[in-house]
Amino acid sequence: MASAPARSVRGRRASRPSGDDREGAILATAERLLGERALRAISIDDLARGAGISRPTFYFYFPSKDAVLLALLDRVVREADEALAAVPDTLAADPSRFWRECIATYHRTFGAHAAVTLACAEVRLSNAEVGALWSRVMESWTQAVTAAVEGERERGTAPAGLPARDLAIALVSMNERVLYSSFAHDVPTVDERDVVDVLHTVWLNAIYQTTTPPTGSSRPDR
Amino acid sequence: MASAPARSVRGRRASRPSGDDREGAILATAERLLGERALRAISIDDLARGAGISRPTFYFYFPSKDAVLLALLDRVVREADEALAAVPDTLAADPSRFWRECIATYHRTFGAHAAVTLACAEVRLSNAEVGALWSRVMESWTQAVTAAVEGERERGTAPAGLPARDLAIALVSMNERVLYSSFAHDVPTVDERDVVDVLHTVWLNAIYQTTTPPTGSSRPDR
DNA sequence: CACGGTATCGACACAGTGTCGAGTCGGTCA
DNA sequence: TGACCGACTCGACACTGTGTCGATACCGTG
Numbered sequence: 001m002a003s004a005p006a007r008s009v010r011g012r013r014a015s016r017p018s019g020d021d022r023e024g025a026i027l028a029t030a031e032r033l034l035g036e037r038a039l040r041a042i043s044i045d046d047l048a049r050g051a052g053i054s055r056p057t058f059y060f061y062f063p064s065k066d067a068v069l070l071a072l073l074d075r076v077v078r079e080a081d082e083a084l085a086a087v088p089d090t091l092a093a094d095p096s097r098f099w100r101e102c103i104a105t106y107h108r109t110f111g112a113h114a115a116v117t118l119a120c121a122e123v124r125l126s127n128a129e130v131g132a133l134w135s136r137v138m139e140s141w142t143q144a145v146t147a148a149v150e151g152e153r154e155r156g157t158a159p160a161g162l163p164a165r166d167l168a169i170a171l172v173s174m175n176e177r178v179l180y181s182s183f184a185h186d187v188p189t190v191d192e193r194d195v196v197d198v199l200h201t202v203w204l205n206a207i208y209q210t211t212t213p214p215t216g217s218s219r220p221d222r
Numbered sequence: 223m224a225s226a227p228a229r230s231v232r233g234r235r236a237s238r239p240s241g242d243d244r245e246g247a248i249l250a251t252a253e254r255l256l257g258e259r260a261l262r263a264i265s266i267d268d269l270a271r272g273a274g275i276s277r278p279t280f281y282f283y284f285p286s287k288d289a290v291l292l293a294l295l296d297r298v299v300r301e302a303d304e305a306l307a308a309v310p311d312t313l314a315a316d317p318s319r320f321w322r323e324c325i326a327t328y329h330r331t332f333g334a335h336a337a338v339t340l341a342c343a344e345v346r347l348s349n350a351e352v353g354a355l356w357s358r359v360m361e362s363w364t365q366a367v368t369a370a371v372e373g374e375r376e377r378g379t380a381p382a383g384l385p386a387r388d389l390a391i392a393l394v395s396m397n398e399r400v401l402y403s404s405f406a407h408d409v410p411t412v413d414e415r416d417v418v419d420v421l422h423t424v425w426l427n428a429i430y431q432t433t434t435p436p437t438g439s440s441r442p443d444r
Numbered sequence: 445c446a447c448g449g450t451a452t453c454g455a456c457a458c459a460g461t462g463t464c465g466a467g468t469c470g471g472t473c474a
Numbered sequence: 475t476g477a478c479c480g481a482c483t484c485g486a487c488a489c490t491g492t493g494t495c496g497a498t499a500c501c502g503t504g
Contacts, residue, residue, distance in 0.1 A: 022451090040348055043491065054453050059493070125344040126262060135409045142410045161427075166420045169410050173403065174396035181395065187357045188364045190388050198388045205383075205428050244482090265460065276484050281462070 023061050025051035030068045034115040039069060039123060066127045072116045073130060077137055080109040091148060095157065098148075099207075100200045106141075107179060107196050114183040121180055138176065142168045149207055158208050171206060175199055245283050247273035252290045256337040261291060261345060288349045294338045295352060299359055302331040313370060317379065320370075321429075322422045328363075329401055329418050336405040343402055360398065364390045371429055380430050393428060397421055 029050030033042045044065055048058040062068050083105050091098045110117045124131040145168035152158035161167070178199060181189040190198050251272030255264045266287055270280040284290050305327050313320045332339045346353040367390035374380035383389070400421060403411040412420050 038348065044493090045491080053451090055492090056454080056494080057452050060451065064492090122344075122347040125347075126260065139410050162420055162423050165410075166412050166416060167424070169403075169412050170396055170400055170420055170424050172410075173399040174392055177395040177399040178392055181391075188361050188387075188391050188394075190391050194388060198384055198392055201384050202389070202392050202428050205431050206424050209427050209431055240481095266462090267460080275482095277461090278463080278485080279483050282482065286461090 022051055022053060022057075026058065026061055026068060027071060031072055031113075031116060034072075034119050039065065039119045066123060066130060069116070069119055069123055070127075070130050070133065072113075073120045073133055076110065076113045076116055077133065079113075080106065080137070083109050091151065092155070095152065095208075096200075096204060099203050100196065103175065103199050103203065104196045106175065110179065111183060118180070118184055138172060142172050145172060152207065161209070167206060171203055174202065244273055244275060244279075248280065248283055248290060249293060253294055253335075253338060256294075256341050261287065261341045288345060288352060291338070291341055291345055292349075292352050292355065294335075295342045295355055298332065298335045298338055299355065301335075302328065302359070305331050313373065314377070317374065317430075318422075318426060321425050322418065325397065325421050325425065326418045328397065332401065333405060340402070340406055360394060364394050367394060374429065383431070389428060393425055396424065 026047055029047055030042070033046060033050065042065070044058050045055050047065065047068065048055045051058075062071070084102065087098075087101045087105055089098070090101075120130055120134060124134040142165070146165045149158060149164040149167060153160055153164070162170075178190060178195060180186070182192055182195045248269055251269055252264070255268060255272065264287070266280050267277050269287065269290065270277045273280075284293070306324065309320075309323045309327055311320070312323075342352055342356060346356040364387070368387045371380060371386040371389060375382055375386070384392075400412060400417060402408070404414055404417045
């Protein structure tokens with residue numbers, strides 16, 4: 001949906017770099033520059049020059065600077081979806097580990113593209129498309145958590161309490177914000193090495209209302 | 223020299239409005255326009271015109287658009303500080319009520335200036351001064367919670383667990399994000415009427431690890 | 445080889461920001 | 475009273491960045 005418009009197959013090996021090369025070059029330049037400064041401090045001219053083209057030519061590939069970021073976010077989101085799908089479903093056997101793995105996976109994936117994540121967190125407030133994709137991620141994460149919590153309650157593992165969806169929203173929101181602060185080195189922030197641990201603990205308390213998780217935490221040493 | 227007479231039409235009023243009037247007018251215009259659209263869609267010319275002055279004159283009062291927002295935020299923060307200081311310290315007698323009142327106070331105060339709050343949440347990512355003030359609020363809120371949690375633990379009311387500061391950061395961050403979504407009518411979001419309730423419950427679980435709060439909630443009906 | 449889609453850029457129009465210098469105005473003091 | 479000062483005001487300018495348009499070059503295909 002959010003990927004670049006599917007153009008017909010472009011010319012093969014030619015003396016001139018193909019459009020796909022250019023598109024990739026713009027994307028690569030953008031991610032590199034985002035590591036140095038904020039998107040708002042990167043002009044379209046910077047992006048174009050970095051990709052070896054002129055500013056008007058940039059518009060042949062992307063309608064705006066934000067569209068480049070959207071494409072970048074799209075890649076990261078896809079990566080996160082894949083990584084999350086690869087998390088083994090140990091919810092029944094070892095719920096603590098399951099929640100921890102999910103949280104750690106988000107942390108790892110978005111942390112690996114912190115520059116893009118940070119830029120998107122800012123742009124999503126002003127750009128509807130980035131905002132929509134971001135919301136979609138939050139929503140799907142929320143739905144998955146809601147379902148898992150309801151499952152645990154049916155199994156009798158977790159006690160009843162707040163509507164599962166409300167609880168899920170609160171927890172997912174907390175993760176977003178805490179992870180963001182951690183990537184941005186915001187103040188106040190949790191020590192980078194402890195974030196996953198801290199979030200994990202709050203999740204368990206909120207879902208199971210118990211100090212000691214149902215089964216031992218995979219990293220109880222702090 | 224040889225100034226055109228047609229040019230000096232302005233300044234008809236008997237007494238010129240004072241600088242304070244202008245400053246207040248700019249602030250008022252800004253808060254009003256922020257209720258209609260985002261800061262980025264408000265030009266300095268809009269602000270100046272709204273205050274009855276020209277664009278260059280705007281710069282006599284504020285160095286930039288962001289500075290106006292900073293002044294606005296400063297007022298809201300002051301208001302929040304006062305409101306919070308007025309919350310009765312029932313931590314020992316009725317902890318549940320105490321936490322609820324604190325959360326509700328933030329919700330009420332910032333909610334009363336949702337437009338300013340929303341604008342600041344966006345600008346703080348790009349403007350260092352707004353960001354610093356915002357961080358200061360987060361930090362002081364965090365420190366207060368940290369101290370209260372430590373107090374509860376010493377009293378034996380709350381069990382040991384996560385370092386109090388880490389727990390505080392996680393909870394305060396959650397509040398910020400959930401309250402923001404609520405004001406912004408973001409997706410996913412908790413129903414406006416339930417936000418305080420939901421946050422309150424998660425706080426109690428995280429701090430006391432118990433389903434039923436130490437003493438009855440002041441609004442258990444949902 | 446000419447045709448058409450792909451790709452490219454110079455030049456322009458435009459919106460917004462910030463600054464400068466030239467003023468106006470009301471009050472103070474010699 | 476009139477020279478002066480500081481608060482206040484704005485027209486005009488310089489600058490930066492965005493987005494568009496029309497002209498043109500390139501290249502595989504018929």
